[in-house]
Amino acid sequence: MVKKIKNNHLFWDGCDTVELAEKYGTPLYVMSKNTIVEECRQLQATFIQKYDNVRVAYASKAFNTMAMIKLIENEGLCLDVVSGGELYTAIMANYPAEKIEFNGNNKSIEELVMAIEYGVGRIIVDSVQELQWIIEICRERKTTANILFRITPEVEVATHDFISTGQKDSKFGIPLEESILFALIEQAIATPEINFYGLHFHIGSQLFTNETHLLAAQVALDLVKKIHERFDYTIRELNYGGGFGARYKEGDERKSYAYFLEPLMALTEQFCSDNDLVRPAIVIEPGRSIVAEAGITLHRIGSIKEVPGVRKYVAIDGGMTDNIRPGLYEAEYDGIVANKAEEEAVEIVTIAGKACESTDILVKDIALPAVETGDLFATFSTGAYGYSMASNYNKLLIPAVVLVSAGEAEVIVKRQTYEQLLQNEQIPESLR
Ligand code: LLP
Numbered sequence: 538m539v540k541k542i543k544n545n546h547l548f549w550d551g552c553d554t555v556e557l558a559e560k561y562g563t564p565l566y567v568m569s570k571n572t573i574v575e576e577c578r579q580l581q582a583t584f585i586q587k588y589d590n591v592r593v594a595y596a597s598k599a600f601n602t603m604a605m606i607k608l609i610e611n612e613g614l615c616l617d618v619v620s621g622g623e624l625y626t627a628i629m630a631n632y633p634a635e636k637i638e639f640n641g642n643n644k645s646i647e648e649l650v651m652a653i654e655y656g657v658g659r660i661i662v663d664s665v666q667e668l669q670w671i672i673e674i675c676r677e678r679k680t681t682a683n684i685l686f687r688i689t690p691e692v693e694v695a696t697h698d699f700i701s702t703g704q705k706d707s708k709f710g711i712p713l714e715e716s717i718l719f720a721l722i723e724q725a726i727a728t729p730e731i732n733f734y735g736l737h738f739h740i741g742s743q744l745f746t747n748e749t750h751l752l753a754a755q756v757a758l759d760l761v762k763k764i765h766e767r768f769d770y771t772i773r774e775l776n777y778g779g780g781f782g783a784r785y786k787e788g789d790e791r792k793s794y795a796y797f798l799e800p801l802m803a804l805t806e807q808f809c810s811d812n813d814l815v816r817p818a819i820v821i822e823p824g825r826s827i828v829a830e831a832g833i834t835l836h837r838i839g840s841i842k843e844v845p846g847v848r849k850y851v852a853i854d855g856g857m858t859d860n861i862r863p864g865l866y867e868a869e870y871d872g873i874v875a876n877k878a879e880e881e882a883v884e885i886v887t888i889a890g891k892a893c894e895s896t897d898i899l900v901k902d903i904a905l906p907a908v909e910t911g912d913l914f915a916t917f918s919t920g921a922y923g924y925s926m927a928s929n930y931n932k933l934l935i936p937a938v939v940l941v942s943a944g945e946a947e948v949i950v951k952r953q954t955y956e957q958l959l960q961n962e963q964i965p966e967s968l969r
Contacts, residue, residue: 539569539831540917547875547915549833551944554875558913561937562952563837564855566924568600570608570942572831573920577612583794584821585613588802594638596779596824597623599921600832603630604940604949610636615658617822621648628655638776638822640687640737642709646670653682661737661776663687663710668721668731675730682730685776686711686721687737688760690753694741694780697866703740703753710738713756719767726770733770735817736760739778742825745790747797750777754801758808765814776820777801783829785918786871794826825921832920834859834936835875836899838912839891849886851908856890857897858933860919861926864896872900875913880906888914892931924950932958 541548546555550569558565580593594615597606601623607630609616615636618624627637634656641648642663649667652660653674662668662684671682689710692703702709711718725733738753754777761772784791802819809816836853843849862868872888874880882904890897899916927935938950 539572542878545877545879547873547878549915550941552941552946554833554835554915555913557939557941557946558835558837558875561939561946561948563835563913564853564859564936565835566859566919566936566938566950567833567835567946568605568828568920568938568940568949569831570940573605573608573828574612576827576831577609577614579794580823580827581613584798588819590816590818591802592818592820594636594776594820594822595827596822597627598925599824600828600923600925601626602924602938602950604947605828606630606632615820617824621645621651624648624651624655624657634658638820640739640822646674650674653678653680658683659734659774660684661687662721665711665717665721668725672728672730680730681732683732683734684725685733685735685737685774686718686725687739688713688718688757690738690740690756692740692749692752692756694744694749695746696741696743696780697868699866700742701740702742703738703749713760718760722764722770723768726768735772735774735776737776737778737820739822740780742780743782744780745782745792747792747800750780750797750801751804753777754804755808758805761814761817762808762812765812771815772817774818774820775805776822779821779823779825781823781826783825783918783921785829786869794823827921829918829921832918832923834916834919834923836914836916838874838908838910838914841908841910849884850889851886851905851914852889852891853899853914854891855933855936856899857892857894857928858890858930859927859936860899860916860923861928862922863899864894870900870916870918872903872905872914872916874905874908875915877906877908877912883907888916892933894930929953929958934958 539550594617595609596617617638619641635658637657638659639652640661687710691705725731840852857864888900934953937952939946
């Protein structure tokens with residue numbers, strides 16, 4: 538556990554958070570390197586070392602920076618990117634092209650060209666149009682692309698509607714209708730520029746049951762069999778996506794990777810042996826579970842307002858601009874006054890952000906010690922989809938990120954400056 542309380546202060550991976558806030562300013566994202574490494578090693582032990590022909594591609598949308606990509610490379614994982622920007626970050630971090638998987642429901646021609654020219658390992662094709670573009674791009678360049686088709690497996694998952702992706706009515710994936718999916722598969726098999734590897738699904742995020750992964754895997758496996766029967770073609774790879782839930786609040790029960798992966802692998806191996814099929818390579822794409830619990834965010838407390846008989850609002854120097862998740866998904870977080878970490882809770886307050894938006898409430902009704910202006914509030918489990926979804930709304934600056942490890946801190950993202958905020962703006966001649 539990287540969380541420690543000492544001398545009334547919260548320590549994170551050996552670093553005193555009060556000192557971090559003083560040195561680097563607030564808001565500040567603090568990522569524990571040891572927690573990320575531990576997650577990667579869990580995946581190594583429970584999946585990569587345990588089964589032949591499997592891979593883990595870190596879904597970098599959860600937290601995508603050059604330093605994080607280096608860390609992922611050092612830990613031996615592959616990388617999933619979903620845009621030109623994420624791919625560019627990987628390229629600038631010198632991440633090996635062949636270990637990159639490129640997802641996305643609307644990749645542009647420019648993004649596809651970038652991916653093909655860099656030589657990414659897999660392109661996960663999400664639409665009929667996309668395949669045609671890939672073929673044209675490869676023909677022009679006399680090259681080939683390794684592809685999977687992302688299918689919509691038609692399973693409903695138990696999570697917030699906004700982060701469900703496998704249901705039939707979804708913008709993601711290719712519909713199972715044979716007239717669409719099988720026509721594409723037939724074309725992929727027949728096209729020399731295309732190395733058709735297999736199928737991909739991702740059913741949703743923050744999941745705590747393995748049932749829906751198993752249902753979706755069954756859909757994919759049935760397709761493997763059908764493709765074999767129909768086209769005499771052997772599917773070489775299945776990608777079962779990510780979605781493994783992380784712990785946000787005290788008392789949240791996290792499921793182990795083995796809880797998801799053991800039955801998935803058993804189902805896959807059984808199905809293949811029952812049907813005389815070669816077991817395809819199995820890839821998973823976890824994002825959140827690798828980084829969520831590694832991260833905390835430090836905010837300085839500013840104005841405190843009591844609405845008598847109603848509620849006490851404690852405002853911080855950030856909020857929805859560095860963590861949109863409460864506002865967008867009603868996500869709940871735990872926190873602590875980092876400079877009063879040993880003090881008893883005496884009141885229930887609501888932590889409010891500083892954006893001009895009523896939904897900018899970071900934590901509703903949290904029990905804290907007596908809070909004063911100038912105190913430091915730490916929110917736990919902000920490592921996934923915090924920094925990566927940060928915005929400049931109200932022209933607030935994107936905070937810095939420090940990576941901490943056994944008492945050492947290194948800046949991996951510098952705080953944005955006002956100058957950078959305006960770097961692309963200009964006043965046209967007509968307004969001067
Ligand atoms: N693979 C694909 C194709 C995905 O779309 C996603 C997430 C993942 C993998 C990784 O899923 P994870 O292991 O992180 O659950 N912003 C939302 C989460 C959106 C997830 C989108 N796709 C949130 O903050 O809850």
